[in-house]
Amino acid sequence: MSYPPLPEPLPAPVVDNHCHLDIARDGDPLPLAEALGRAAAVGVTRVVQIGCDLPGARWAVEAAATYDNVVAGVAIHPNDAPRQQDLEAALTEIEELATRPEVRAVGETGLDFFRTGEEGRETQAYAFRRHIDLAKRLDKTLVIHDRDAHDAVLEVIDSVGPPKRWVMHCFSGDAEFARACLDRGAYLSFAGTVTFKNAQPLRDALALAPQDRLLVETDAPYLTPTPHRGATNSSYLIPLTMRRMAEVRGEDLAELCRAVEANTEVAFGGSWG
Secondary structure, X not given: OOOOOOOOOOOOOEEEEEEOOOOOOOOOOOOHXXXXXXXXXXXXXXXXXXEOOHHHHHHHHHHHHHOOOEEEEEOOOOOOHHHOOOHHHHHHHHHHHHOOOOEEEEEEEEEEOOOOOHHHHHHHHHHHHHHHHHHHHHOOEEEEEEEOOHHHHHHXXXXXXXXXXXXXXXXXXXXXXXXXXXXXXXXXXXXXXXXXXXXXXXXXXXXXXXXXXXXXXXXXXXOOOOOOOOOOOOHHHHHHHHXXXXXXXXXXXXXXXXXXXXXXXXXXXXXXX
């Protein structure tokens, strides 16, 4: 299996705040040590490994316990919540894992109206509220998955109130939705989608967001930035997204990298690695 070549390194380090380095897309994923090594070589010196189901959450915690430059997020993904044979048991284990010091985030949780139909949405919303409560009780960062569910996500947030720190993972809205999230205290995390030709509304949202609310991610192995769209993504491709973000905002790349790095530390509860 071939991966895209390493891009030009960034002038200052940044964190990939959302990746799934355990998930295979085409063949086996890169060994974790190699994935982290490639990322570090281009200035992506730390990652947040997200587990979306029980095996993934366990893997994320183990990875974070093994590597100082990795922290974990754990949750039951909104598309998986309606499929659980015993959702309560799954949520109980997520809570047990979330108490670990290696775990900085509860997520990704949220709503997905693209892959889950009406019959599963009540369960999604229930699991979402449970994860929000968990993030509040444990003082962890909430990481939200939102696909085709902008208004419904905000309705849940408004009904229960967000935790102190929350991230709109792979932000997918327009400028109006960005303002609504920012007004409620969210961080906006941008992925390789911001480089896609048809993503002008997303770039409009990026342009208006305050610099101190911006994060960057891969969502690896998905959402590979241009010019490698369709290939398998990994944390070392963050520089392609960061360079496009700086262009859209008309900002110096090194300055933006330093801001994103600082934002990520605040958003995820302090430094690590």
